[in-house]
Amino acid sequence: MKTLVIALDRDDDVGRKTGLKSPIIGRENNIEAAVKLGLADPEDSDTNAIFEAIKTYDRMLSDKMEVEVVTICGDTRVGTRSDIKIANTLDKVIELTGATRAILVTDGAEDNEVIPIIRSRLKIDSTRVVVVKQAKQIEDAVYLVLNKIQDPKIQRKVVLPIGLAMFVWGALHLVGKADIAEGTALVILGGYLLIKVAGWEQAVRTLYNDALTGGRARFSLYTYLTGIVLIIYGITKGYRGVYNSMKTYYGEEPGLKYQDMSIEQMIEHGLIFISSGNGLWESFLFPFIFAILMVETGRTIDKFLSTGEFNINFIRFAFTIFSLGLMAAGAIQIVKEMLGFRNDDPTFWGAEGEVKGILYILLGVVFSFVGLILHDYLREKFEYLEENEQETE
Numbered sequence: 001m002k003t004l005v006i007a008l009d010r011d012d013d014v015g016r017k018t019g020l021k022s023p024i025i026g027r028e029n030n031i032e033a034a035v036k037l038g039l040a041d042p043e044d045s046d047t048n049a050i051f052e053a054i055k056t057y058d059r060m061l062s063d064k065m066e067v068e069v070v071t072i073c074g075d076t077r078v079g080t081r082s083d084i085k086i087a088n089t090l091d092k093v094i095e096l097t098g099a100t101r102a103i104l105v106t107d108g109a110e111d112n113e114v115i116p117i118i119r120s121r122l123k124i125d126s127t128r129v130v131v132v133k134q135a136k137q138i139e140d141a142v143y144l145v146l147n148k149i150q151d152p153k154i155q156r157k158v159v160l161p162i163g164l165a166m167f168v169w170g171a172l173h174l175v176g177k178a179d180i181a182e183g184t185a186l187v188i189l190g191g192y193l194l195i196k197v198a199g200w201e202q203a204v205r206t207l208y209n210d211a212l213t214g215g216r217a218r219f220s221l222y223t224y225l226t227g228i229v230l231i232i233y234g235i236t237k238g239y240r241g242v243y244n245s246m247k248t249y250y251g252e253e254p255g256l257k258y259q260d261m262s263i264e265q266m267i268e269h270g271l272i273f274i275s276s277g278n279g280l281w282e283s284f285l286f287p288f289i290f291a292i293l294m295v296e297t298g299r300t301i302d303k304f305l306s307t308g309e310f311n312i313n314f315i316r317f318a319f320t321i322f323s324l325g326l327m328a329a330g331a332i333q334i335v336k337e338m339l340g341f342r343n344d345d346p347t348f349w350g351a352e353g354e355v356k357g358i359l360y361i362l363l364g365v366v367f368s369f370v371g372l373i374l375h376d377y378l379r380e381k382f383e384y385l386e387e388n389e390q391e392t393e
Contacts, residue, residue, distance in 0.1 A: 002066045004099040004122065006090075007053035008106045010074040010082055010114055013037070013046045022073035022085075023093050030054055030069055045107040045130065052130045053105040060103075068097050074114075087117050094121060101125050161192040219305065223298025227291035234287030238273035241283050245272050264339070275332040280325075289325040293318055312379050319371020323364040330360030 007030070014020060018036040034050040041047075050071055057069035072089050074082030093099070102122040106112060107130050118124060165185040172181035195201060246269070273284055280286040300314045334357035 001101055002068060002097055002099040003060065003101040003103060003125065004093065004097065005053045005057045005060070005067060005069045005103045006105065006118070007046075007050045007069070007071040008086070008104060008114060009046050009049070009071060010086065011078050012073040012076050012082070013041075013044055014050075014071060015073045016076060017041050017044065022071065023089050024071040025068065025093065025096070027054060027057060027069055030071055033071055049105050049107040049130045052128060056103060056105065056128070068099065070097075083114060083117060086114055087121075090118065090121055104128065105130065161189055165189050220295075220298030220302045223294045223301075227294040230287045230291035230294065234284040234291070237282055237287065238284035241272045242269045245269065267339070268336070271332050271336055275329045280329065285329060286325055289321055292321060312375065315378060316371050316375040319367050319374070323367035323371065326364035326367065327361045330357040330362075330364065333357030333360060 009015075009022075012022070014024070014033055014037055015022060017040040018033060020033050020036065024030055024033045030050055031054060034047050034054070037044055037050070038047045053069050053071070057067055060067040070093055072086055072093065074086045076082075100122060102118055102124050104115065104118060104124055104127045106127070112127070112129070115124065115127070165188045168188060169181045169185040172178065172184060275283045275285045296314060296317060300311050304310050334354050337354045337357065
């Protein structure tokens with residue numbers, strides 16, 4: 001049973017700095033790679049990981065074990081893309097070497113995230129994390145920060161959003177808009193974190209490329225932008241609803257600070273932000289729902305224009321998301337009544353209070369059934385037309 005000693009480089013520092021292609025198989029090839037990487041960047045810890053893999057290989061070889069050493073690299077865009085590349089490369093190495101077991105050598109915790117990929121293909125006997133020894137126990141913090149800033153990965157992930165937020169904050173101060181500077185900077189940072197956490201980076205990158213080149217997703221470009229505008233509109237309306245509520249009940253200018261609010265007051269204003277009851281478009285909920293609808297509409301039209309196929313499931317999705325919005329608005333209306341929150345909302349078809357909430361929910365159920373019936377009807381029609389076309393051919 002052959003064992004692979006794997007030096008893992010998830011972010012492809014070896015390939016980016018030396019020009020070598022992964023996988024790097026064999027002792028001599030790995031020594032060459034480690035030397036080239038050390039000369040290109042003496043501070044890169046991947047050099048030490050490769051040398052540790054070679055050392056482990058030599059030790060196992062001296063014990064008469066069947067072993068091979070390999071360096072496997074991912075991609076500079078750490079994440080799904082780099083992990084897929086590592087998985088594909090590992091499959092090729094296993095095919096070439098016939099290995100069934102592995103010893104993993106890494107230079108940090110980030111590489112350890114790939115362990116499940118390797119474990120799904122090989123039995124891992126040992127994992128070794130190489131930590132570079134320092135002459136000084138306490139390193140110069142300023143040097144570390146300046147050194148990290150030079151890393152393109154850190155620049156994209158950390159420096160760019162912070163720099164953009166600081167630039168906008170300073171620019172607004174210079175033009176006399178200091179009152180909105182802090183809020184705008186927080187919106188930029190919050191938007192960036194939301195995109196990262198939600199995994200929307202690729203979608204944003206595609207949208208940006210289409211805007212520059214006029215790519216295939218031309219129609220969805222405008223629906224994405226419309227969706228963003230609707231979300232901003234909804235946040236503004238939700239905030240305005242909370243502000244007006246505080247202004248009405250706590251004085252000409254809201255004097256009550258959020259940190260002084262009770263739990264009940266926070267819940268009340270949270271519900272007002274989501275669905276104020278002053279109208280479906282006067283809070284966050286329905287602008288957000290229509291933003292989702294706009295995005296899905298653009299994607300559906302793009303698919304139709306590129307393939308000639310209409311996604312019939314879009315009909316059911318549109319009715320379902322709208323009905324869920326109505327039912328959520330109704331539920332919030334009923335909760336506000338049950339908890340005794342202040343309610344001076346306008347009537348809806350003459351209904352108010354809990355009755356208004358129940359009416360919203362019933363309308364949501366009706367919309368859901370209408371969408372289901374329309375979806376099934378259109379699907380049958382499309383299937384019938386397709387069968388006729390096939391018979392004609």
